[in-house]
Amino acid sequence: MQRIPILKMGPFLLVTIQVDLHDRLVMALQDDLTNMVGKTGARGVLLDISSLDIVDSFIGRMLGGIAAVTRLMDAQTVVVGMQPAVAITMVELGLDLPGVITALNVEKGMDMLRSRLRLLPETAHDTRAEV
Amino acid sequence: MQRIPILKMGPFLLVTIQVDLHDRLVMALQDDLTNMVGKTGARGVLLDISSLDIVDSFIGRMLGGIAAVTRLMDAQTVVVGMQPAVAITMVELGLDLPGVITALNVEKGMDMLRSRLRLLPETAHDTRAEV
Numbered sequence: 243m244q245r246i247p248i249l250k251m252g253p254f255l256l257v258t259i260q261v262d263l264h265d266r267l268v269m270a271l272q273d274d275l276t277n278m279v280g281k282t283g284a285r286g287v288l289l290d291i292s293s294l295d296i297v298d299s300f301i302g303r304m305l306g307g308i309a310a311v312t313r314l315m316d317a318q319t320v321v322v323g324m325q326p327a328v329a330i331t332m333v334e335l336g337l338d339l340p341g342v343i344t345a346l347n348v349e350k351g352m353d354m355l356r357s358r359l360r361l362l363p364e365t366a367h368d369t370r371a372e373v
Numbered sequence: 374m375q376r377i378p379i380l381k382m383g384p385f386l387l388v389t390i391q392v393d394l395h396d397r398l399v400m401a402l403q404d405d406l407t408n409m410v411g412k413t414g415a416r417g418v419l420l421d422i423s424s425l426d427i428v429d430s431f432i433g434r435m436l437g438g439i440a441a442v443t444r445l446m447d448a449q450t451v452v453v454g455m456q457p458a459v460a461i462t463m464v465e466l467g468l469d470l471p472g473v474i475t476a477l478n479v480e481k482g483m484d485m486l487r488s489r490l491r492l493l494p495e496t497a498h499d500t501r502a503e504v
């Protein structure tokens with residue numbers, strides 16, 4: 243079965259969603275993410291949805307579910323890269339992303355996570371990872 | 374047409390390849406990457422191929438092509454995340470990745486780019502980007 247790759251970047255995990263999401267893929271992603279959070283001790287998860295042309299209620303629930311699961315494991319999830327048209331459509335449809343934090347792009351999402359978690363800048367983490 | 378998203382991370386661009394690559398998608402990726410390098414002045418490109426189960430001669434040529442194009446635009450390309458089985462199969466098939474630099478994962482690829490390009494650690498870039 244196809245899996246969505248999870249990249250470790252310092253204290254964060256990065257997931258770029260490029261394919262159409264269906265139930266089993268989302269379940270697999272949630273499994274993989276919780277495993278990775280447990281294994282790496284990651285403090286934050288960045289979900290990039292810049293290639294999604296639509297965010298419907300299913301995807302919204304899925305994003306909220308991932309955020310809730312990682313929160314229980316002490317990792318904050320930030321959804322980044324939403325296309326302007328997607329945001330407009332969501333508001334028009336009356337959809338919301340309850341419990342989900344969003345940021346404009348990956349860089350801003352990382353900055354947000356760093357300040358929320360009061361983490362040191364990435365260099366300090368790199369150094370510690372090397373030791 | 375489907376497009377592969379390109380994420381800007383400080384002075385680098387990150388591309389996670391998750392879908393089957395075909396000629397037109399590769400062409401589009403090369404176009405998008407050169408545009409992004411031009412627009413952002415990125416100094417490095419990280420191509421994550423951790424979800425590829427096979428790297429054949431077509432994909433090998435494609436990776437080499439992207440590396441050559443970005444090099445002409447003064448950006449270094451590093452291919453990261455190759456699965457061990459993929460590496461073994463490539464050697465068995467006598468395939469090589471001429472002109473392509475590889476690293477174990479995204480973090481090591483970024484470290485490699487930073488030291489090759491003698492870039493300051495990412496914090497300095499973040500700060501400058503904020504100004």
